[in-house]
Amino acid sequence: MRIIVAGWLRYAGDDKTCAAIITGGAEHILAAREEQGCVAYTWAVDPIDPGVIQVYEEWESEEDLLRHFVDPAYAKMRAHLETYELTGFGVRLYGTCGVEPVYGEDGWPRREIFGVTLEDAA
Incomplete structure (x- = not known):
């Protein structure tokens, strides 16, 4: 099952803090x-x-994400983030049973998603 990690991290500091965190964490x-x-x-x-960092990750499987959590690069990334004052966060895991495109071949949003049509949603 594909796994999505999405959410936000809030840091204390001025409006350049989050940009510095991201730039400094590029290697991670x-x-x-x-x-x-x-x-x-x-x-x-x-x-x-600008005091918030939006986080988005997508992993092929639960196993891949669990391996990420024990990878040395993850520990280095955590150490980097912990050098800044975190004042709030909301990061969640989402599992997906399938992946489909948002847009059809005509470039417009599809009228059916995972078997549900616009008429079904009405």
Whole structure:
């Protein structure tokens, strides 16, 4: 089952703090992207609230994510993040039973997603 990790981290400091955290953590992000089963791994400064980092990860399986948690690169990433004052967070795991494209071949949003149509949703 594909696993998504998504959420946010809030840090104390000025509006440049989160940008510095991401820039300083680039090697950790790149290392995670090279791990087995990593589909996506990114941190981004929230464009509305620059004190927040938005986190998004996608893993091929639960096993791949669990291996990530014991990889030395993960420990280094945690150590990097812990050098800054974390004031709040909300990061969650999401499991997916399938993956489908959002848009059809015509470039428009699909009218059916995982067997549910727009009419079913009405």
